[in-house]
Amino acid sequence: MELYSYFRSSAAFRVRIALALKGLPHDYRAVHLVRNEQADPTYAAVATHRLVPSLVDGGQVLSQSLAIIEYLDETYPQPRLLPADALGRARVRALALDIACEIHPLNNLRVLRYLVKELGASEDAKNAWYRHWVEAGLESVERRLTADGATGLYCHGDTPGLADCVLVPQIFNAQRFDCRLDHVPTVMRVFDACMALPAFQAAQPSACPDAEN
Amino acid sequence: MELYSYFRSSAAFRVRIALALKGLPHDYRAVHLVRNEQADPTYAAVATHRLVPSLVDGGQVLSQSLAIIEYLDETYPQPRLLPADALGRARVRALALDIACEIHPLNNLRVLRYLVKELGASEDAKNAWYRHWVEAGLESVERRLTADGATGLYCHGDTPGLADCVLVPQIFNAQRFDCRLDHVPTVMRVFDACMALPAFQAAQPSACPDAEN
Structure with a gap:
């Protein structure tokens, strides 16, 4: 798994917490938002939305922090981050x-x-x-x-x-x-x-x- | 079911579409946002967040349009509004x-x-x-x-x-x-x-x- 993140991005921080709670290893790829690196062609080729974070899992690029966390919870369910009911x-x-x-x-x-x-x-x-x-x-x-x-x-x-x-x-x-x-x-x-x-x-x-x- | 809505609220509009796609009958309760009725004590007693929409189902008050639609899809699954995978x-x-x-x-x-x-x-x-x-x-x-x-x-x-x-x-x-x-x-x-x-x-x-x- 690869996480495209910026240390100060709170949307990326959400996903970092979810990955840590689930103990999922991943490579950290820094995207410097203040330097506008999210608009660089190399990153835009990964992430059409040009926002941070993105998570790459099994070759699939996921974006939007809440959607990523829901995906992680469905795909790697232990421990659960959403209630059962x-x-x-x-x-x-x-x-x-x-x-x-x-x-x-x-x-x-x-x-x-x-x-x-x-x-x-x-x-x-x-x-x-x-x-x-x-x-x-x-x-x-x-x-x-x-x-x-x-x-x-x-x-x-x-x-x-x-x-x-x-x-x-x-x-x-x-x-x-x-x-x-x-x-x-x-x-x-x-x-x-x-x-x-x-x-x-x-x-x-x-x-x-x-x-x- | 009761839907607290304002005709021009696009968050309420999202839930109205979901209810219509699923054919779920409900009572429509108007909350006039331009007149700030969402801050009225009667509505604030229903909805602690004081935003529109709210959906009342089985005595439970639900809020945040995306959370409401996910709830509807889990509780009244036909037709599905989220994919199976x-x-x-x-x-x-x-x-x-x-x-x-x-x-x-x-x-x-x-x-x-x-x-x-x-x-x-x-x-x-x-x-x-x-x-x-x-x-x-x-x-x-x-x-x-x-x-x-x-x-x-x-x-x-x-x-x-x-x-x-x-x-x-x-x-x-x-x-x-x-x-x-x-x-x-x-x-x-x-x-x-x-x-x-x-x-x-x-x-x-x-x-x-x-x-x-």
Whole structure:
């Protein structure tokens, strides 16, 4: 298996966690997003969507982090990252999408670049935008986690899964941009529980071969 | 079953298509997004995330359109909206996420409001933002559809499925904002094939009980 990743990409970080939780060996291929290497012809030939991450398994190129993790869970089912019941799966997917659709797309590098270059946003306005979507979005995740008894040590029960793979990278981003986090105590409790696990430690940006300060 | 929807919400539109393809009867509950009814206490009591759509099935509240459609496909499997094989499912999910993560979140009502109110974007700048993400995002979908032989009459093979449920509402939005579409002929061929089906016709905004001009 080959993973095309960038150490700071939170979508790639999600897949790195899933691979680590499942103990799946893979070759790490760095794609430097700040240098726009995702648009290079060599990478574009692998990945038509020109985004990171991509996973190559058995000669097949997979993309979109949530689709990759679902594929891994179906193909390498131990340990399971999605619950066995349909309602549990719906809850876990909804939590993952709360972050993957409502927070992360607004804070992508290319979006921040557009704000500055095309809309003339100042550094302060850009950072306020970033924090606004992270803080409001995580508040929504907090409400969902506290709304029912399915939340356990992790987002869903007492084993880490898909929702945790998506939550943890978002908190790394939030911390990097000094977002407020004291309003989401359950989110942070889950984050701390995840980061106590070797798989999450091994997948974090600073542990990647292409890590920079 | 009860569907909380807004006629113009493309996330709700996705679920309406899935319900129509499966022939699942449901009560339609309108939530007027422009009047901010999603933040009303009555709706917030149903839906902790305060977004549209929500689906209530057997007393359980489901949210996030892609999670709802996956739940429907697992619980009411005929006709299938996801392929039987893991690679096919990964491809269909990636196509759905190409739109649900890379295009749609940037063009949400609340995001457009932020651009205008907080960043002082002009009407022209707002519309240019909208078109930029739609046109670039659909170009990426076009590349994926033309990159392999799995594309058929619809996004994946010759039966409509999850990716089509997500594609069609995005094209409605693109047309409403006068986005360029001549650069994505395969996308538009699939769109036209979908709109020839009664389920897509029945789910479209103008056919909703809360439709406005």
